[in-house]
Amino acid sequence: MARNPVTWLGSPTFPKAAKEALNDTQLRQNLRKATGTIRGRRAAAVAEMTDWEMLRVAGEQIKDDVLARLDTLLVQLEESVTARGGVVHWARDAEEANRIVLDLCRAEQATEVVKVKSMATAEIGLNEALEAGGVQAIETDLAELIVQLGEDRPSHILVPAIHRNRSEIREIFQRRMGVEVSDEPADLAEAARVYLRQKFLTTKVAISGANFAVADTGSIVVLESEGNGRMCLTLPDTLITVMGIEKLVPSWQDLEVFLQLLPRSSTAERMNPYTSVWTGVTPGDGPQNFHLVLIDNGRTATLTDSVGRQALRCIRCSACLNVCPVYERTGGQSYGSVYPGPIGAILTPQLMGDLHDPLAASLPYASSLCGACFEVCPVRIDIPSVLTHLRAEVVEAKGRTAESVAMSAAAWIFREASRYEKAQKAGSLARFLAKDGKITSLPWPGSKWTSSRDVPAPPSESFRAWWRKNRCQE
Amino acid sequence: MTNTAAREEILQRIRSAQVPAAVPVVRGYNQKGPGGVELFAERVADYRAIVHTVTNVPEALEALKGKRIVAPEGVPDEWLIDGVTWLREPLSIDELDQADGVLTGCAVAIADTGTIVLDGSEAQGRRALTLLPDYHLCVVRQDQIAASVPEALQLLEPTRPLTFISGPSATSDIELNRVEGVHGPRTLEVLIVI
Ligand code: SF4
Numbered sequence: 001m002a003r004n005p006v007t008w009l010g011s012p013t014f015p016k017a018a019k020e021a022l023n024d025t026q027l028r029q030n031l032r033k034a035t036g037t038i039r040g041r042r043a044a045a046v047a048e049m050t051d052w053e054m055l056r057v058a059g060e061q062i063k064d065d066v067l068a069r070l071d072t073l074l075v076q077l078e079e080s081v082t083a084r085g086g087v088v089h090w091a092r093d094a095e096e097a098n099r100i101v102l103d104l105c106r107a108e109q110a111t112e113v114v115k116v117k118s119m120a121t122a123e124i125g126l127n128e129a130l131e132a133g134g135v136q137a138i139e140t141d142l143a144e145l146i147v148q149l150g151e152d153r154p155s156h157i158l159v160p161a162i163h164r165n166r167s168e169i170r171e172i173f174q175r176r177m178g179v180e181v182s183d184e185p186a187d188l189a190e191a192a193r194v195y196l197r198q199k200f201l202t203t204k205v206a207i208s209g210a211n212f213a214v215a216d217t218g219s220i221v222v223l224e225s226e227g228n229g230r231m232c233l234t235l236p237d238t239l240i241t242v243m244g245i246e247k248l249v250p251s252w253q254d255l256e257v258f259l260q261l262l263p264r265s266s267t268a269e270r271m272n273p274y275t276s277v278w279t280g281v282t283p284g285d286g287p288q289n290f291h292l293v294l295i296d297n298g299r300t301a302t303l304t305d306s307v308g309r310q311a312l313r314c315i316r317c318s319a320c321l322n323v324c325p326v327y328e329r330t331g332g333q334s335y336g337s338v339y340p341g342p343i344g345a346i347l348t349p350q351l352m353g354d355l356h357d358p359l360a361a362s363l364p365y366a367s368s369l370c371g372a373c374f375e376v377c378p379v380r381i382d383i384p385s386v387l388t389h390l391r392a393e394v395v396e397a398k399g400r401t402a403e404s405v406a407m408s409a410a411a412w413i414f415r416e417a418s419r420y421e422k423a424q425k426a427g428s429l430a431r432f433l434a435k436d437g438k439i440t441s442l443p444w445p446g447s448k449w450t451s452s453r454d455v456p457a458p459p460s461e462s463f464r465a466w467w468r469k470n471r472c473q474e
Numbered sequence: 475m476t477n478t479a480a481r482e483e484i485l486q487r488i489r490s491a492q493v494p495a496a497v498p499v500v501r502g503y504n505q506k507g508p509g510g511v512e513l514f515a516e517r518v519a520d521y522r523a524i525v526h527t528v529t530n531v532p533e534a535l536e537a538l539k540g541k542r543i544v545a546p547e548g549v550p551d552e553w554l555i556d557g558v559t560w561l562r563e564p565l566s567i568d569e570l571d572q573a574d575g576v577l578t579g580c581a582v583a584i585a586d587t588g589t590i591v592l593d594g595s596e597a598q599g600r601r602a603l604t605l606l607p608d609y610h611l612c613v614v615r616q617d618q619i620a621a622s623v624p625e626a627l628q629l630l631e632p633t634r635p636l637t638f639i640s641g642p643s644a645t646s647d648i649e650l651n652r653v654e655g656v657h658g659p660r661t662l663e664v665l666i667v668i
Contacts, residue, residue: 227658
């Protein structure tokens with residue numbers, strides 16, 4: 001089987017890449033500024049909602065229901081899309097998906113296609129595959145365009161160019177667009193508008209992802225800000241939408257939950273500027289050929305893991321990245337994958353399905369387990385639990401050792417937040433037991449861990465407690 | 475349908491994962507909200523859109539005089555005041571691109587989030603009409619304003635092409651700050667008719 005392009009070929013393991021990134025002060029400054037801004041704004045957008053926790057619970061339950069009935073719902077989606085004039089394709093892996101899309105482009109004799117930002121197409125390396133097949137994919141989302149023109153890699157789910165500040169963006173635009181432009185964000189946006197306008201008006205094929213697909217109506221939903229999505233979804237003759245098989249919701253009513261959870265969690269807005277919904281083909285309005293490509297690419301394998309499968313609830317809001325102290329310091333590219341940050345640390349290794357791969361095996365360790373990601377996640381993915389569970393699996397993959405036993409114990413502790421808090425409190429007490437800065441024994445339940453290794457003495461206040469006090473409230 | 479083998483294999487893999495049935499969904503969140511014209515107006519304005527509350531639409535359209543404005547099918551005759559060059563369908567992409575603006579009604583509005591929703595019916599036109607002109611003037615009747623997102627979704631027909639609009643086109647892609655004005659209309663003006 002071909003390698004899964006969810007990780008970038010030749011990427012070093014997380015600790016190696018992180019070490020390098022930590023030396024890049026400009027990068028850290030850019031990230032601190034950007035994530036700091038969004039953290040504060042998200043907290044305010046969420047605080048406005050008196051029913052936020054109920055929405056999170058409903059979001060979790062709807063997505064769990066989707067995973068439990070995935071086969072039936074996918075067949076239902078296929079039926080409703082087909083009934084409305086769309087064509088549904090199925091792809092087991094990245095290679096198969098890319099071939100389907102390339103064949104569709106060729107059938108339309110397209111040498112250029114416009115694209116709306118999509119994690120699914122980034123995950124399967126679609127742009128590279130199209131290019132190899134003689135089709136140029138033009139990214140139209142501002143941040144994607146910055147990455148594409150800068151011949152760079154993405155570092156964030158929502159804002160792939162988050163690692164670039166305005167003056168770096170200016171430099172890229174001047175060099176690649178051949179225009180004079182200031183570093184004012186409004187001027188940079190204007191430059192992108194002018195650069196892409198003719199492409200939108202003349203390109204015949206567009207490719208998009210999907211935020212949600214409604215099984216019972218066949219409606220596809222894309223949330224965006226700039227209007228580039230509307231351009232791609234409306235003007236071309238042919239629209240190809242590539243979507244992971246887990247992006248479903250059972251019914252139209254379920255969207256009422258996600259249309260409230262997603263904008264506030266991702267861009268910290270009450271609502272994002274534009275949301276487009278379409279169902280198959282509408283005569284006289286928008287693309288008259290619609291193709292929906294459903295991709296597995298490691299998702300069904302992830303589904304078999306009773307702890308790890310909750311990663312498939314993810315709606316790609318990126319809130320967990322923005323609050324993660326590790327992400328803020330190392331940047332997204334250190335994760336070696338299109339999915340960085342806490343969600344990347346649990347999703348990438350599972351999609352790859354190979355814990356013998358050094359990068360995949362290093363990702364579950366790319367976390368301090370502070371728990372901030374779980375607190376902000378709109379679909380309540382217990383990322384710390386999945387991380388420790390995967391750590392245990394990594395160790396397991398290396399053979400059963402004393403460490404693997406300790407890791408399973410740690411996984412058990414982290415599975416329940418209360419147990420974790422207890423262990424952390426015990427950890428704070430443990431500081432008094434330390435000799436030479438090392439602890440050789442911890443009170444239960446930490447004792448299960450220290451039975452196989454010395455742990456460094458924790459500070460008197462646990463990192464998780466400190467983080468909650470100082471950062472989560474921002 | 476294409477590639478049956480892939481379809482069968484994926485469905486088979488899902489079945490063999492044997493995911494246990496989920497608990498029933500508890501919809502304990504708010505179905506309604508305070509709603510109202512004032513809240514809607516305030517929330518639309520928060521996106522830096524221009525908002526007016528009016529009683530007479532034709533009077534409020536005076537400012538369009540001298541401009542070339544797209545008017546979709548179903549726009550009431552009384553809105554088509556003299557002194558404006560009204561552009562009517564069929565219109566080409568280039569004609570839309572060169573128009574000064576577009577005047578529409580809407581299907582539903584949402585007070586809680588300051589959102590207007592177009593569904594392509596009466597007075598809204600196909601989606602390109604409200605996308606290419608750089609200025610969008612949208613007329614919202616008081617009785618079209620739903621209080622909350624759940625209320626609004628119940629009023630919509632999901633199989634129509636829908637566009638939810640919350641403020642002018644914007645981006646958060648430069649240092650995660652919202653900047654108005656990228657590809658969609660850079661100016662959004664909303665007339666609330668009471
Ligand atoms: S894991 Fe949760 S917080 Fe992170 S991107 Fe996915 S939905 Fe958002």
